[in-house]
Amino acid sequence: MNRINNHLPNLVSPKVYHSAEQSILHSVDCVILGFQGTELHVLLIRFPYDPFRGHWSLIGGFVKPELNIDEAARITVETMTGLSNVYMEQVHTFGDLDRVPSERVITTSYFALIRIEPTLVSLTKTFDATWFPVSKVPLLVYDHSFMLNKALSDLRRKIRFQPMGFELLPEKFTMTELRNLYQSVFGRELEKRNFTRKVMQMGILKKLTEKDKATSKKGSFLFCLNKKNYQVLLDKGFLFDM
Amino acid sequence: MNRINNHLPNLVSPKVYHSAEQSILHSVDCVILGFQGTELHVLLIRFPYDPFRGHWSLIGGFVKPELNIDEAARITVETMTGLSNVYMEQVHTFGDLDRVPSERVITTSYFALIRIEPTLVSLTKTFDATWFPVSKVPLLVYDHSFMLNKALSDLRRKIRFQPMGFELLPEKFTMTELRNLYQSVFGRELEKRNFTRKVMQMGILKKLTEKDKATSKKGSFLFCLNKKNYQVLLDKGFLFDM
DNA sequence: ACAAAAGTGTTTCTATTACACCCATGG
DNA sequence: CCATGGGTGTAATAGAAACACTTTTGT
Numbered sequence: 001m002n003r004i005n006n007h008l009p010n011l012v013s014p015k016v017y018h019s020a021e022q023s024i025l026h027s028v029d030c031v032i033l034g035f036q037g038t039e040l041h042v043l044l045i046r047f048p049y050d051p052f053r054g055h056w057s058l059i060g061g062f063v064k065p066e067l068n069i070d071e072a073a074r075i076t077v078e079t080m081t082g083l084s085n086v087y088m089e090q091v092h093t094f095g096d097l098d099r100v101p102s103e104r105v106i107t108t109s110y111f112a113l114i115r116i117e118p119t120l121v122s123l124t125k126t127f128d129a130t131w132f133p134v135s136k137v138p139l140l141v142y143d144h145s146f147m148l149n150k151a152l153s154d155l156r157r158k159i160r161f162q163p164m165g166f167e168l169l170p171e172k173f174t175m176t177e178l179r180n181l182y183q184s185v186f187g188r189e190l191e192k193r194n195f196t197r198k199v200m201q202m203g204i205l206k207k208l209t210e211k212d213k214a215t216s217k218k219g220s221f222l223f224c225l226n227k228k229n230y231q232v233l234l235d236k237g238f239l240f241d242m
Numbered sequence: 243m244n245r246i247n248n249h250l251p252n253l254v255s256p257k258v259y260h261s262a263e264q265s266i267l268h269s270v271d272c273v274i275l276g277f278q279g280t281e282l283h284v285l286l287i288r289f290p291y292d293p294f295r296g297h298w299s300l301i302g303g304f305v306k307p308e309l310n311i312d313e314a315a316r317i318t319v320e321t322m323t324g325l326s327n328v329y330m331e332q333v334h335t336f337g338d339l340d341r342v343p344s345e346r347v348i349t350t351s352y353f354a355l356i357r358i359e360p361t362l363v364s365l366t367k368t369f370d371a372t373w374f375p376v377s378k379v380p381l382l383v384y385d386h387s388f389m390l391n392k393a394l395s396d397l398r399r400k401i402r403f404q405p406m407g408f409e410l411l412p413e414k415f416t417m418t419e420l421r422n423l424y425q426s427v428f429g430r431e432l433e434k435r436n437f438t439r440k441v442m443q444m445g446i447l448k449k450l451t452e453k454d455k456a457t458s459k460k461g462s463f464l465f466c467l468n469k470k471n472y473q474v475l476l477d478k479g480f481l482f483d484m
Numbered sequence: 485a486c487a488a489a490a491g492t493g494t495t496t497c498t499a500t501t502a503c504a505c506c507c508a509t510g511g
Numbered sequence: 512c513c514a515t516g517g518g519t520g521t522a523a524t525a526g527a528a529a530c531a532c533t534t535t536t537g538t
Contacts, residue, residue: 021304023265026337026348062263065346069337093335093350095268095311104307106268106348108335161399176517193519194501216516217509418490435492436528458489460535483527491534500525507518 025105028073029060029144031091031151032080034116034131035168038180041116041131042148043080043124047141057141058148059129060107073110082123087113087167089158091151099143111151113167134184159185163204163240166230172222174212175199182242190242198242204230267347270315271302271386273333273393274322276358276373277410280422283358283373284390285322285366289383299383300390301371302349315352324365329355329409331400333393341385353393355409376426401427405446405482408472414464416454417441424484432484440484446472 032043047057059080063072070090077086093108100107114120116131124131132138134152139145159165165181179195199205206226211219274285289299301322305314312332319328335350342349356362358373366373374380376394381387401407407423421437441447448468453461 021267022307023267024305024307025263025265026268063266063337063348065264065266066339068339069335069348072337090334092332093311095305095314095350097308097310106305106311108337157403174517191501191503192517193503196518198500213509217511218507218515218517219509220517416490433528433530434490435530438491440527455536458535459537460488460490462490485538487536487538489535492532494530496527496529498525498527500523502523503521505519507516509513509515509517511512511514 025103026063026069027060027105027107028063028069028076029058029107029109029147030073030076030080030088031058031109031111031148032077032114033111033134033151033155033168034114035181035184036116036131038184039133039135040168040181040184042134042137043129044132044137044140045127045129052141055141056132056138056144058109058144063108069108070110073108073112077112077114080124080127080129081114081120083114083120087164089164091154092147094143094147096143107147109147109151111155113164115168115170117170156185156187160240160242161237162234166225172208172210172212172224174215174220174222176215176220178223186242195242202233202238202240204233267345268305268311269302269347269349270305270311270318271300271349271351271389272315272318272322272330273300273351273353273390274319274356275353275376275393275397275410276356277419277423277426278358278373280426281375281377282410282423282426283375284379285371285373286379286382287369287371294383297383298374298380298386300351300386311350312352315350315354319352319354319356322366322369322371323356323362325356325362329406331406333396334389336385336389338385349389351389351393353397355406357410357412359412398427398429402482402484403479404476408467414450414452414454414466416457416462416464418457418462420465428484437484444475444480444482446475 034041034043043059044056045059047053047055059076061072061076063069067075070088073088073090074086077088078084088110091109091111093106095106097104099105121131137145137148140148155164165178165185168181169177175196178199179190179192182195183190204226205223208222208224210222212222213219276283276285285301286298287301289295289297301318303314303318305311309317312330315330315332316328319330320326330352333351333353335348337348339346341347363373379387379390382390397406407420407427410423411419417438420441421432421434424437425432446468447465450464450466452464454464455461
């Protein structure tokens with residue numbers, strides 16, 4: 001029974017917790033993803049202190065005892081981008097002993113999906129942050145490269161059950177933009193016709209009368225999400241298999 | 243820049259970490275799942291201290307600073323079941339402020355998939371642990387009910403990409419047992435013939451000459467995993483869509 | 485001989501793929 | 512008038528679903 005008291009401390013009365021157990025530093029790191037051109041991008045900063053000064057890093061922060069971890073992650077993203085109501089999801093908690101050489105730190109990672117707007121670009125510049133295409137990300141500090149990969153593979157899996165892709169696009173978007181996004185996430189080409197058909201028959205897109213003439217002379221129709229239908233589909237669960 | 247120093251402490255040199263930041267209690271809780279009869283079961287203990295004395299609880303433990311979190315979870319499961327080499331996976335980290343009323347505790351949950359063997363049943367009894375069918379789980383302490391549900395829904399999603407089901411069955415099992423397991427996980431009936439055909443054409447099962455006569459007079463053939471083929475299939479990724 | 489579970493084949497239908505041509509427009 | 516990207520229909524194929532009967536054997 002000695003062993004169980006060591007390892008199953010739920011068996012220890014709350015009053016005893018603090019005296020018996022030691023606490024640990026906890027941080028959050030955010031994989032902030034946005035979509036630009038034909039590729040998914042991630043927001044990175046330069047780590048400003050030795051011994052990793054100048055190396056690229058995800059954006060994170062420590063969790064203060066009076067802050068919810070999800071909230072800590074949200075504040076990190078808000079601080080960096082100036083955006084609220086960002087779509088975020090917890091990915092994984094990294095708890096290896098030597099992941100941060102100088103300290104024992106447990107870190108929970110999140111991904112955040114944001115629409116890259118012109119205003120945003122300048123904001124992130126004040127923080128010396130840079131958008132990297134996910135296919136061209138440099139080596140990152142600590143285990144951040146691993147974190148990023150885990151976040152991306154989680155995104156690829158989850159986006160099939162819950163098309164978060166729309167979180168990455170502006171309100172109005174063309175079918176080509178949507179397809180480029182999914183191509184970038186999945187890392188492979190998607191057939192134009194079949195893609196359009198599948199998306200349309202889900203009934204979650206509203207075709208607008210407006211056209212976007214930025215990329216062709218003919219112009220391509222803009223779409224927006226039919227939020228009601230989208231919610232219905234989310235609730236009953238669906239496969240966005242492409 | 244004051245704000246960024248508060249919320250983006252990666253910008254703070256490692257040397258400053260400890261003095262600037264406060265640490266938090268971190269625990270792990272394990273959703274130990276096993277399969278018995280026709281239903282998935284979860285292992286619960288009675289919480290032995292006030293104010294939650296006698297309420298049912300998942301099995302957990304605090305993470306000591308010198309212990310990896312995955313390892314902490316593994317030790318918890320080993321202590322409880324006497325089993326090593328258990329299939330475990332991290333599910334989620336719960337960091338709300340008031341989830342444990344008396345303390346600030348951040349908890350990472352795991353699921354563990356184990357084969358319920360006769361020897362095991364007696365071992366867990368010494369710890370006053372009880373197996374509950376997942377459809378008949380009582381209300382649990384703290385946010386453990388929520389944790390359990392999250393683990394189960396994660397399992398349901400993940401088991402389609404990586405048939406962890408085999409972790410829950412003995413070495414040799416009948417097709418009916420396998421089907422019962424998947425029915426219990428998915429919570430719906432699966433057509434006998436189509437199920438058999440799909441599983442067989444994956445080529446990951448070896449049909450033995452042996453029969454199990456426990457459940458019928460005719461007897462049903464036993465199968466075991468063809469581990470080589472299974473690994474190949476895992477590596478290239480596959481959908482266990484039923 | 486019958487009850488109880490195991491095991492097996494075929495048809496129907498739906499969904500996915502693969503494929504090639506016309507459209508609209510700005511330059 | 513032509514180059515460029517936008518947009519659409521159809522046929523072939525593969526996979527999923529639905530279905531009912533035969534087998535074995537202990538009692």
